[in-house]
Amino acid sequence: MAALFKARKALGLCLSGCRSLTQLAELPDTHQILRQTCRDYADRELMPIAAKLDKEHVFPAKQINELGAMGVMAMEVPEELGGAGMDYLAYSVAMEEISRGCASTGVVVSVNNSLYIGPILKFGTEEQKKQWITPFTTGEKVGCFALSEPGNGSDAGAASTLARQEGDEWVLNGTKAWITNCWDASATVVFATTDKKLKHKGISAFLIPMPHPGLSRGKKEDKLGIRASSTANIILEDCRIPLGNMLGPRGAGFKIAMQTLDSGRIGIAGQALGIAQAALDCAADYAHKRTAFGAPIGKLQAIQFKLADMAVAVESARLLTWKAAILRDSKKPFTKEAAMAKLAASEAATYCSHQAIQVLGGMGYVTDMPAERHYRDARITEIYEGTSEIQRLVIAGQLLKEYQS
Amino acid sequence: MSGRVLVGVKRVIDYAVKIRVKPDNSGVVTDGVKHSMNPFCEIAVEEAVKLKEKKLIKEVVAVSCGPQQSQETIRTALAMGADRGIHVEVAGKDYETLGPLQVSKIMAALAKKEEAQLVILGKQAIDDDCNQTGQMTAALLDWPQGTFASEVSLDGDKVKVVREIDGGLETIKISTPAVLTADLRLNTPRYATLPNIMKAKKKKIANVKPADLGVDLTSRLEVLRVDEPPQRQAGVKVETVEDLVGKLKETGRI
Numbered sequence: 001m002a003a004l005f006k007a008r009k010a011l012g013l014c015l016s017g018c019r020s021l022t023q024l025a026e027l028p029d030t031h032q033i034l035r036q037t038c039r040d041y042a043d044r045e046l047m048p049i050a051a052k053l054d055k056e057h058v059f060p061a062k063q064i065n066e067l068g069a070m071g072v073m074a075m076e077v078p079e080e081l082g083g084a085g086m087d088y089l090a091y092s093v094a095m096e097e098i099s100r101g102c103a104s105t106g107v108v109v110s111v112n113n114s115l116y117i118g119p120i121l122k123f124g125t126e127e128q129k130k131q132w133i134t135p136f137t138t139g140e141k142v143g144c145f146a147l148s149e150p151g152n153g154s155d156a157g158a159a160s161t162l163a164r165q166e167g168d169e170w171v172l173n174g175t176k177a178w179i180t181n182c183w184d185a186s187a188t189v190v191f192a193t194t195d196k197k198l199k200h201k202g203i204s205a206f207l208i209p210m211p212h213p214g215l216s217r218g219k220k221e222d223k224l225g226i227r228a229s230s231t232a233n234i235i236l237e238d239c240r241i242p243l244g245n246m247l248g249p250r251g252a253g254f255k256i257a258m259q260t261l262d263s264g265r266i267g268i269a270g271q272a273l274g275i276a277q278a279a280l281d282c283a284a285d286y287a288h289k290r291t292a293f294g295a296p297i298g299k300l301q302a303i304q305f306k307l308a309d310m311a312v313a314v315e316s317a318r319l320l321t322w323k324a325a326i327l328r329d330s331k332k333p334f335t336k337e338a339a340m341a342k343l344a345a346s347e348a349a350t351y352c353s354h355q356a357i358q359v360l361g362g363m364g365y366v367t368d369m370p371a372e373r374h375y376r377d378a379r380i381t382e383i384y385e386g387t388s389e390i391q392r393l394v395i396a397g398q399l400l401k402e403y404q405s
Numbered sequence: 406m407s408g409r410v411l412v413g414v415k416r417v418i419d420y421a422v423k424i425r426v427k428p429d430n431s432g433v434v435t436d437g438v439k440h441s442m443n444p445f446c447e448i449a450v451e452e453a454v455k456l457k458e459k460k461l462i463k464e465v466v467a468v469s470c471g472p473q474q475s476q477e478t479i480r481t482a483l484a485m486g487a488d489r490g491i492h493v494e495v496a497g498k499d500y501e502t503l504g505p506l507q508v509s510k511i512m513a514a515l516a517k518k519e520e521a522q523l524v525i526l527g528k529q530a531i532d533d534d535c536n537q538t539g540q541m542t543a544a545l546l547d548w549p550q551g552t553f554a555s556e557v558s559l560d561g562d563k564v565k566v567v568r569e570i571d572g573g574l575e576t577i578k579i580s581t582p583a584v585l586t587a588d589l590r591l592n593t594p595r596y597a598t599l600p601n602i603m604k605a606k607k608k609k610i611a612n613v614k615p616a617d618l619g620v621d622l623t624s625r626l627e628v629l630r631v632d633e634p635p636q637r638q639a640g641v642k643v644e645t646v647e648d649l650v651g652k653l654k655e656t657g658r659i
Contacts, residue, residue: 030606033477033484036441037597043421071599084599094599 031090038072038094042101050102053228054373057220059184060105060228067105068139072098073112077121081129082137088263088325092270096318099274100281103377104228106271108142111180114264115385116143119189119205119256123248132187132207141186144210145264146176146234147257153178154390156191157200157254161236163192169240170206172214176234178384182217183230185210189260190234191253203253207245214239225376262335263328264385265342269321272345272381276314279349279356279374283307286360286369297359306355313348320344336398343391346381353378408463410453411521412487413512414446416471416478417532430630432501433532442478445527447485447594448587452557453525454486455592461559462522464488468515470508472496476610483605484597490610491515495622499615502624504533507615509541514618516546521582523564528553528586539586549579552586 027035045063053060067073075091077083084090091113099106120132135141152158161174172192179188187209195202208215218233248256284307287298297303321341327334353374357364364371382388418424419439426433442450453465467482469475470493479490493511495503516524524546529536543550551557551566555574558565559581568575569588597605615622643649653659 029480030602033480033597033602033605034599036481037484037602041596066596069598070596075599079600084603086599086603090599 027089027093031093034086034090035093035097037070038097039100041067041070042097046098046101046105050104051367051370051373053102053104054225054377055227055367057227057230059230060102060108061184063102063105064108064142065139067098067109068137071137072109073139073142074117074133074137075113077117077133077137082134083117087329088266089322089329092266092321092325095267095270096273096277096321099271100278101274102228103271103275103278103374104226106274107180107226107229107268108184110264110267110271111144112136112142114267115145115180115260116185116187116189118263119145119247119260120207122259123205123252123256128207128244128247136187142181142184144179144181144185144188145260146179146188146190148176148178150175150177150233154387156257157203159191159193159203159253161190161192162196163194163204163206165194165243166240168243170243170245172206172208172236172239172241174236175218176236178221178231179234180229180231180384182232182234183220188234189247190236191257192236194250194253198251200254201251203257204250205247205253205256206241207247208239208241212239212241223380225373225378225380261385262338265338265391266321266324266328266334268381268385269317269324269338269341269345272342272349272378273314273318273321275374275378275381276310276317276345276349276352279353279371279378280307280310280314282369282371282374283310283352283356283359286363290360303359306359310348310352310355313344313351317341317344317348336395339386339391339394339398342381342386343388343395346378346388349374349378349381407520407522409519409521410456410462410465410523410525411512411516411519412446412449412453412465412467412482413508413524413526413538414450414467414469414478414482415443415527415530416440416469416475417443417530420444420531426631426633430632432628432631440474440478442481443527443530443532444594445529445531445587445589446478446482447527448589448591449525449527449585450482450485450487451592451594452554452585452587453523454595456523456557456559457486457488466491466519466521468493468512470495470503470511470615472500479610480605481597483608483610484602485595486601487608489608491613492610493613493615493618495615499622502626503622504624504626505535505537505541506625507620507622509538509545510620511615511618512538512542513545514620515613516542516582518618523559523581524548524584526584526586528588539584543584546582546584549583550585551577551579551583553588554585555588555590557585557591 071084074083075086079085117133136143163170163172190206191203193202194204214237216235221231287303290297324334324337324341356371360371363369419441422439424433456462457465465487467479467487467490469479476492526539539552553569554566555569556567562581565578
């Protein structure tokens with residue numbers, strides 16, 4: 001009897017593995033149409049303006065509205081709440097195609113989907129979901145996520161922003177740093193310490209509308225890349241919010257943040273893939289057209305080796321990203337795979353954009369070609385939503401658990 | 406009135422692709438090349454879906470004639486809001502010689518079978534640039550036609566069509582059932598929304614053979630040769646207007 005159960009379980013695992021394997025090699029039909037739709041949108045509406053958005057630091061409001069109308073701003077949200085009701089594999093595909101057109105637009109989409117809507121969808125009450133998610137599905141409003149502080153980024157457990165209860169209100173004090181979408185957001189998920197003695201188990205999550213009395217936004221950071229997306233501090237000075245604005249149970253803030261970042265990593269991996277692919281496209285196209293030593297430079301082995309290495313980096317990161325997404329969609333543990341995907345994709349983005357400039361030579365260094373923008377956009381993907389160093393710690397932690405006897 | 410609109414959608418080489426002629430000059434390279442819906446067909450689908458959203462018609466049926474891959478084009482139309490699809494299977498040699506005459510016979514047969522109120526097509530396909538299918542379909546059905554439409558207004562059993570003609574714009578009023586062909590400025594096609602892409606999966610695509618419709622696919626045309634356009638020659642700079650006039654006379658231009 002036991003042997004029969006074991007065999008059936010093994011077959012089941014094998015079959016589900018086969019299904020996932022087929023999905024890894026070829027996207028399902030709907031996802032292929034989605035990919036084409038997003039690619040067409042990125043080619044026609046984002047790519048032509050990406051350089052201008054970057055140069056002038058302009059938030060792509062019109063495009064975000066259009067993407068909202070398509071359902072891209074709330075991909076995982078059920079249709080009843082105004083979303084597209086799609087899975088994370090669809091989300092990672094959409095993220096790659098959008099970011100391939102414009103990396104800044106990609107990060108706005110990612111933060112809204114994974115970091116703002118994500119935790120509310122998972123931990124919010126039905127009332128909170130209606131109030132804080134539905135208006136943010138159309139592209140008219142975007143949200144942001146406030147975890148990092150000037151004093152701690154990777155050290156998220158040391159949140160020094162405090163929240164104390166006063167009657168029927170929470171009062172928050174502190175400063176949050178590096179908030180993506182800051183100046184364009186209409187609401188934020190904020191993490192603050194409610195019980196200092198409990199250390200990281202004393203952090204709670206809160207929802208604050210923006211603008212709001214007691215909440216002010218710092219100066220816009222002048223960044224190296226993704227310049228069309230605004231990044232600034234959020235300063236809380238006796239910021240008062242109703243008790244009903246706490247997200248999830250008291251003290252669950254750290255857990256909420258970590259689980260949110262797990263999923264956010266898949267989105268950022270998608271963004272990094274888009275940047276890497278755009279850099280590869282740029283380099284390969286140039287290799288066909290540029291002639292030197294009497295032939296297109298694509299005939300030279302030095303260039304061919306670079307393009308091959310870039311293609312391998314992108315494709316392997318893509319498969320890791322799809323795998324992490326499929327595991328999440330199958331409700332299986334995906335922390336390790338999501339960290340691997342984000343690590344691989346962000347390192348692929350920096351590698352490919354670096355090599356793309358090399359292939360383009362002098363042309364890669366000037367703004368006439370997009371290679372220099374991809375180089376600047378790629379760099380942040382190894383830093384935000386968990387630095388590459390943190391990803392390695394997460395992967396090692398999960399890995400060593402697997403080997404524990 | 407049936408309230409049913411037939412929209413023809415053609416699978417063509419994507420407009421952004423650089424076309425290459427086959428080495429034997431028998432045609433253009435299509436293997437492994439990106440294909441998509443003909444842009445004028447997209448405009449036709451958009452117009453039909455808009456009519457349905459205004460509740461002026463009840464059902465949009467997307468039709469495509471071609472091999473298996475034409476189903477992808479129908480699915481895109483379904484994702485844009487068409488209700489169901491009809492795939493008329495034409496493959497191999499028949500597909501290579503498929504042209505406006507055969508397609509219009511198919512469209513006419515389907516229009517009768519489906520009791521269509523309107524047949525909307527793109528004004529022409531960007532691969533062959535024939536600009537004939539709409540007109541031939543109307544003639545075979547003995548229906549009125551509103552071609553090169555830049556504006557369509559449906560009112561009961563009449564259609565007001567503003568047509569783009571050489572001299573400007575011409576407004577005509579025709580009775581339904583009728584055939585319309587979409588010109589560039591008729592509308593801006595929508596991007597499929599994600600929920601509609603999901604819903605498109607469940608919509609039906611019927612499979613039909615040309616023989617079932619009593620259509621003979623034999624072509625009366627034979628393509629002899631396909632060549633690239635001539636290479637652009639370098640120009641010549643001249644110093645004065647007199648030189649310019651002289652050169653133009655020399656080469657027989659004036």
